Amino acid sequence: MDNMYSYDYQFRLIVVGDSTVGKSSLLRSFCDGVFSQDPDPTVGVDFNVRIVEVKPGVKVKLQLWDTAGQERFRSITRAYYRNSVGVLLIYDTTNYVSFTHVTSWLNEARAQIQPYHSVFLLVGTKIDRESERQVTTEEGKAFADFHNISFIETSSKSSLYVQEAFTMIAREIYDMLTEGRIHVQSGWDGVKTGPKSANSNQSQPIEIAQNVQPRRNGCCSS
Amino acid sequence: SVAKEVWPFLLHLYPFDSTFDQREQIRHNKFLHYQKIRARRETAVDDPEQAQFFHDVEAIIEKDVVRTDRSHPYFKGDDNPNLRVMKEILLNYAAYCPTMGYTQGMSDLLAPILTIIQHESDAFWCFVGLMNRTIFISTPTDDVMEKQLRYLRELLLLMSPAFYEHCAKLSDGLDLLFAHRWILLCFKREFPEREALRMWEACWSHYQTDYFHLFICISIMAVYGEDIVQQNLGTDDMLLHFNSLAMHMSGSIVLKKARSLLYKFRLLQRIPCCLHDISVLAGPGNWDSHHVPQVYCICKTDQEKERCPFSGICM
Numbered sequence: 001m002d003n004m005y006s007y008d009y010q011f012r013l014i015v016v017g018d019s020t021v022g023k024s025s026l027l028r029s030f031c032d033g034v035f036s037q038d039p040d041p042t043v044g045v046d047f048n049v050r051i052v053e054v055k056p057g058v059k060v061k062l063q064l065w066d067t068a069g070q071e072r073f074r075s076i077t078r079a080y081y082r083n084s085v086g087v088l089l090i091y092d093t094t095n096y097v098s099f100t101h102v103t104s105w106l107n108e109a110r111a112q113i114q115p116y117h118s119v120f121l122l123v124g125t126k127i128d129r130e131s132e133r134q135v136t137t138e139e140g141k142a143f144a145d146f147h148n149i150s151f152i153e154t155s156s157k158s159s160l161y162v163q164e165a166f167t168m169i170a171r172e173i174y175d176m177l178t179e180g181r182i183h184v185q186s187g188w189d190g191v192k193t194g195p196k197s198a199n200s201n202q203s204q205p206i207e208i209a210q211n212v213q214p215r216r217n218g219c220c221s222s
Numbered sequence: 223s224v225a226k227e228v229w230p231f232l233l234h235l236y237p238f239d240s241t242f243d244q245r246e247q248i249r250h251n252k253f254l255h256y257q258k259i260r261a262r263r264e265t266a267v268d269d270p271e272q273a274q275f276f277h278d279v280e281a282i283i284e285k286d287v288v289r290t291d292r293s294h295p296y297f298k299g300d301d302n303p304n305l306r307v308m309k310e311i312l313l314n315y316a317a318y319c320p321t322m323g324y325t326q327g328m329s330d331l332l333a334p335i336l337t338i339i340q341h342e343s344d345a346f347w348c349f350v351g352l353m354n355r356t357i358f359i360s361t362p363t364d365d366v367m368e369k370q371l372r373y374l375r376e377l378l379l380l381m382s383p384a385f386y387e388h389c390a391k392l393s394d395g396l397d398l399l400f401a402h403r404w405i406l407l408c409f410k411r412e413f414p415e416r417e418a419l420r421m422w423e424a425c426w427s428h429y430q431t432d433y434f435h436l437f438i439c440i441s442i443m444a445v446y447g448e449d450i451v452q453q454n455l456g457t458d459d460m461l462l463h464f465n466s467l468a469m470h471m472s473g474s475i476v477l478k479k480a481r482s483l484l485y486k487f488r489l490l491q492r493i494p495c496c497l498h499d500i501s502v503l504a505g506p507g508n509w510d511s512h513h514v515p516q517v518y519c520i521c522k523t524d525q526e527k528e529r530c531p532f533s534g535i536c537m
Contacts, residue, residue: 038292
């Protein structure tokens, strides 16, 4: 039965970048198809969900974690990072400073996520404001190439390349999953198998994990 | 509105026993003091270090002011002069209290004060009272927030053990992620403005506890969290559940339940040592007409036990 609740995998992605680069707007544009000019500043953590198809017949539920650009609780951010399989690094193409800060967002994410593997996507926003552009496409591309990550420019207002951005990172993660470079692991929420594949062999790691548990009873830990 | 008269008392601008003349004097003095703070800030540009501080602070404030409560009539429209006032107050607050500076969330807390008080200097001092003298504001540091969450967890265990047990068995469940925004913005994004502000007033009154906001948190979990336990929802789904309830919950039901939780708490014969301090500022009004509960120690590490005045008193 195909319905909106069935999916093959769940990927957890985190969206980071300076304050007001348009993180929440990008998510809202993607998940709800709406754009609001001045959304309230994000405080705490918000998250959105949307299902995308990474290839015909394969559905992935994207769990998108929105963060505050000026996050205050490092202990909490660490938990978001740790459980993410993908990171969208956002900068505002009309604000050069936000672009110069991408390096530190990248470094922080890399440091927090290890030992797990994660996929990065560099996203420039607000390309509908072409006359105000401060970061050229070439600069964005060069940065992404240097760090060996993917790159895309978007406009949440005109919903330009918003879909593409999320499908792009979802496909990349899916490919790494099928190539065996990323695994479903118990105790890590980056990638999970969906209810649809509950009977297929993909859910095996979870079953194994459950089978292991009874053995603990004999041990002193309980 | 009556709020305009009452809030300056609740936010410590005037003492409760002040006369009209005294209040006028206080307002006058505070007005002059405010002008001094502003003047000092404006001359700070001569010092490069301070100039950099204000430059950074101003950059963030400017970004947030234009996107705070913009649908509210008081802040609506382009070039609304009230936005400039909001920015001024936040800048002057950063000058007045540089250790706090500015952090996201402050504009959200100031906006209702400004709409109620409608006067720059008075609103500034009410905001100072809110930030510096009310416990219910979680200052933006890890340890203060952690303290609030610790209290919240202990209260939850005491008042709503089934929900606590549910969170405890999930990984990261006891981080209570879904409650962070409740605490940081004092329910402002969870309830329509009128109801949220009633909650603020209830908290500021310090009736029987200094942490009434935590009782409100527990109340939300008690009223709207039954499905979570029944359907055995995970950490993520809990967050999604409560986020989707934002602005769809009944503030009056939640407040009523919070009051009854506080009443139940008051009747407890024993409370754990970690909750001993949640009614200090509320003063003698707490437990005055009832028994004083016995405090028992739940500290686990030796270090904690050493510091705990109730060490050795078991349940």
